[in-house]
Every structure is written in structure tokens, then in C-alpha cells.
Amino acid sequence: MRMIRRAFVAIGMAALVAAAVRLRGSGGVPPQSGGWRELSGPELD
Amino acid sequence: MARVAIIGVGAVGARLARQLVSTDADEVVLRDVDRARLDMVAQSLGERARIDTAELTAPIDADVVVLAGRARVHADQADALLAGGAPIVAVGDDLSDVRGLLALDRRARQLGTTVVVGAGFAPGLTCVLAAHGARRFDLVEEIHIAKAGTGGPACARQHHRSLGRAAVDWRDGAWETRPGGSGRELCWFPEPIGAQDCYRAELPDPLLLVPAFAGLRRATSRMAATRRDRLTARLPMLWPTHPEGGPGAVRVELRGQRDGVRDTLVLGAMDRPAVAAGAVAAVAVRFAIEGRLHRSGAAGLAELVDPLAFLQDLAARGVRAATFDGAVASRSGG
Missing domain, CATH: 3.30.360.10 (Dihydrodipicolinate Reductase; domain 2)
Structure with missing residues (x-):
């Protein structure tokens, strides 16, 4: 019984830590258009 | 042919040495606490590389000194090596190193030499x-x-x-x-x-x-x-x-x-x-050798170089x- 209780406590704590790690920070929005292009020509002249 | 001392021949130091020897035909003097690594890198570079087994901060006869070794000792190393008068290029990205190196600004100005702080991928x-x-x-x-x-x-x-x-x-x-x-x-x-x-x-x-x-x-x-x-x-x-x-x-x-x-x-x-950091450090070394750094003192590359010329040189290195x-x-x- 005690072992089961400990297992539940451990799982609960792990879930709390995972939730905190997941939620900290606001993330971001991916670019809606465009892409990367190498600098060349007048940009490097 | 310039002589460049490289202190620390890890992933970046070795790449930098390779660039200087093969692309710029410079002579490199290598120092590291790991003798086996030093031998291996020097052997791979050929006759333009020389091993120096002196203490890392012992006076060194070089046109430029590059600090590419372990972190959190760069400021002390630069402080000891500044007296030689050669420009110093530091590759590290440790905050305490950068703070310590920037604090050498006044001393470097007095000596009329330059400490390039953060000459790697980021910062650099x-x-x-x-x-x-x-x-x-x-x-x-x-x-x-x-x-x-x-x-x-x-x-x-x-x-x-x-x-x-x-x-x-x-x-x-x-x-x-x-x-x-x-x-x-x-x-x-x-x-x-x-x-x-x-x-x-x-x-x-x-x-x-x-x-x-x-x-x-x-x-x-x-x-x-x-x-x-x-x-x-x-x-x-x-x-x-x-x-x-x-x-x-x-x-x-x-x-x-x-x-x-x-x-x-x-x-x-x-x-x-490590490849990009080696290339950035190599271009910074060339700028120092050719007197193309904007001023004496200790500062990052944003203050010290013409960015367009730097990026052109970097593009030529891939x-x-x-x-x-x-x-x-x-x-x-x-």
C-alpha cells in the first residue's frame, strides 16, 4: 500500500514538473511567409 | 608570413590553425595542456606548425595571440600576455571571460594593442x-x-x-x-x-x-x-x-x-x-595582422571591424x- 502511494506521489510530482517546464515561456509564432536567402551581390559589395 | 600563437587546440583552435596554415600560409605556434592532443594537431598541420611546451601564459614571440583554450581563464591569460604587445583574439563565449576581457580595455589602450573579445560563432x-x-x-x-x-x-x-x-x-x-x-x-x-x-x-x-x-x-x-x-x-x-x-x-x-x-x-x-568559429577567428587574426582593427582596447567585433569586409572574407572561407x-x-x- 505504501509503495503504491509513493508511486502516485512520484507520478504526480513528475507531472507537476513537466507542466511547469512546458508552460514556462510563451513560445512564438512561426513566420507566415518568406524564407532564408544567402546574402550576395549588392548586399555583400 | 605572420606568426600566430594559438593557446588551446580543441575543436575551434585546431580548425583555426588549419585555416591559418592552409589558406593564409601563416606559421602557427601551438600551446595546450594536453600534450597528446598537441602532438596530433601539430602533426596534421605539417611543417608550418610548431609546438611550444612553455606555460600557457609565458611570454610568446608572435604577431597575434589567440585564446582558444578552456573557459574562465581567458581574462587572466590575456592579462599576462598583453605585456608582449601583440593583439589578442579571444574565442570564448563564457560570460565571466568576456567581462574580464572587456575590463582590460584601458590597459590594452595604454599598451596600444587590441583585445578582440568573442571571435567565434556566437559571440563573433x-x-x-x-x-x-x-x-x-x-x-x-x-x-x-x-x-x-x-x-x-x-x-x-x-x-x-x-x-x-x-x-x-x-x-x-x-x-x-x-x-x-x-x-x-x-x-x-x-x-x-x-x-x-x-x-x-x-x-x-x-x-x-x-x-x-x-x-x-x-x-x-x-x-x-x-x-x-x-x-x-x-x-x-x-x-x-x-x-x-x-x-x-x-x-x-x-x-x-x-x-x-x-x-x-x-x-x-x-x-x-566549430568550423564557423575557426573561420571567424581566422578572419579576425588577419584583420589584426593587417592593421584593419578600428581601435586599440578591448571590444567585440561589432566595434572593431568593417562588417562588410569581414563578411566578404568569411564568405571566401565558405x-x-x-x-x-x-x-x-x-x-x-x-
Whole structure:
């Protein structure tokens, strides 16, 4: 019984830590258009 | 033919030595505490490489000295080697190293020599990209740096360490510390790195950018990391470091005023971090040898070099900058 209780406590704590790690920070929005292009020509002249 | 002393022949030091010997036909003098590594690198470089078994900070006869060894001793090494009068190029990205090196500014000025602080991938290429991008603005108000990937084992250890330590951000004219691993932001790096979650960490880029850009209101730096990285950042490294990481990237986002309108510019580069850092350090060494550094004292590359000429030299060594064309999401947090 005690072992089961400990297992539940451990799982609960792990879930709390995972939730905190997941939620900290606001993330971001991916670019809606465009892409990367190498600098060349007048940009490097 | 110039003589360049390289202290520390890890992933970056060895790449730098290779560039100087093969591309620039320089003579390199190598110092490292790891004698076996020293022998191996010197042997691979051929007759233009010479091993020096003296103490790392013993006086050295060289035109330029490069500090590419282990972190948190660069300031002491530079302090000891400055007396020789040769310019010093420091490759590290440790915050305490950068602080200590910048504190040598007055002494370097008095000696009429230059300490190039942060001549690697980030800081280093990031500073040059920021200076290059700034030419498009009337006033640069914000610079936000992000980096992904690691070079050799020392770089991986530094990555791990910095993620668990407080970030130093510049915000409205004052320094602010924020917890490492906080401030998640999705950053879009040049392909094939692509989108990566990036977090605050103890990174030195803002310390080098703020003195270079008058009127800068915000400067931040983040690094790409996984959730596992964040969870384990405050623990000792639980597994051995890899000999060298895969491809990495840097991203520099500038915001400011142009013709009375607020504008945003995103620049970046993709390469293996140790390879790119070696190339950036090699170009910085050439600038020092050829007297193309803007001033004496201790400063980052944003203050010391003409960014266009630097990027051209870098492109000739295969490290090419890129720009992001398209809409950039608005930034709301710090």
C-alpha cells in the first residue's frame, strides 16, 4: 500500500514538473511567409 | 608570413590553425595542456606548425595571440600576455571571460594593442551580422540573438552550464538578469536547422553589443535547447560529450527606425559551430595582422571591424551569411 502511494506521489510530482517546464515561456509564432536567402551581390559589395 | 600563437587546440583552435596554415600560409605556434592532443594537431598541420611546451601564459614571440583554450581563464591569460604587445583574439563565449576581457580595455589602450573579445560563432559572427544589419537603420533599438548547436566538448559543456545560469539582458538602459531556461521563444534559423525553441541563458552577446550601438534599448541572447536540456541544466552533465556536434546556426534580429518607420531585419548563418568559429577567428587574426582593427582596447567585433569586409572574407572561407525575407512575428516579451 505504501509503495503504491509513493508511486502516485512520484507520478504526480513528475507531472507537476513537466507542466511547469512546458508552460514556462510563451513560445512564438512561426513566420507566415518568406524564407532564408544567402546574402550576395549588392548586399555583400 | 605572420606568426600566430594559438593557446588551446580543441575543436575551434585546431580548425583555426588549419585555416591559418592552409589558406593564409601563416606559421602557427601551438600551446595546450594536453600534450597528446598537441602532438596530433601539430602533426596534421605539417611543417608550418610548431609546438611550444612553455606555460600557457609565458611570454610568446608572435604577431597575434589567440585564446582558444578552456573557459574562465581567458581574462587572466590575456592579462599576462598583453605585456608582449601583440593583439589578442579571444574565442570564448563564457560570460565571466568576456567581462574580464572587456575590463582590460584601458590597459590594452595604454599598451596600444587590441583585445578582440568573442571571435567565434556566437559571440563573433553574431556581432558582425548585427553591425552589418545596423547599416540599414537610422537607429537600431533592439538586437535579439539566438544560437543553435555546439562545437566540440568544451562548447557542449559551456552550453550545458550557461542554460542553468541567469541571462543578462539589456532593457531600457539597464542590465537585467533573468532565469536561465526561461523565456521560451520559437526562432527560425537558416535551413536545415529550421524552427527551434530557444531560451534565455548566460550568454555574453549583449555585453558586446551594447557598447557598439548607441541608443540600443534592448539586447537579448537565447540558445536553442530541448526540454531535457532545461531539466538537466542545473545538474552535472549526465553523459559524455560528443567529439563534435552537428550543424548549428545563429540568428540576429534587429529592430529600429529607418526613414521614420519601424523596421525589422533578420540575418543568420548556418554551419558547424566549430568550423564557423575557426573561420571567424581566422578572419579576425588577419584583420589584426593587417592593421584593419578600428581601435586599440578591448571590444567585440561589432566595434572593431568593417562588417562588410569581414563578411566578404568569411564568405571566401565558405561561411556565408543569409537574410530572412518575409514577415517576422512581432515580439511581445523580453
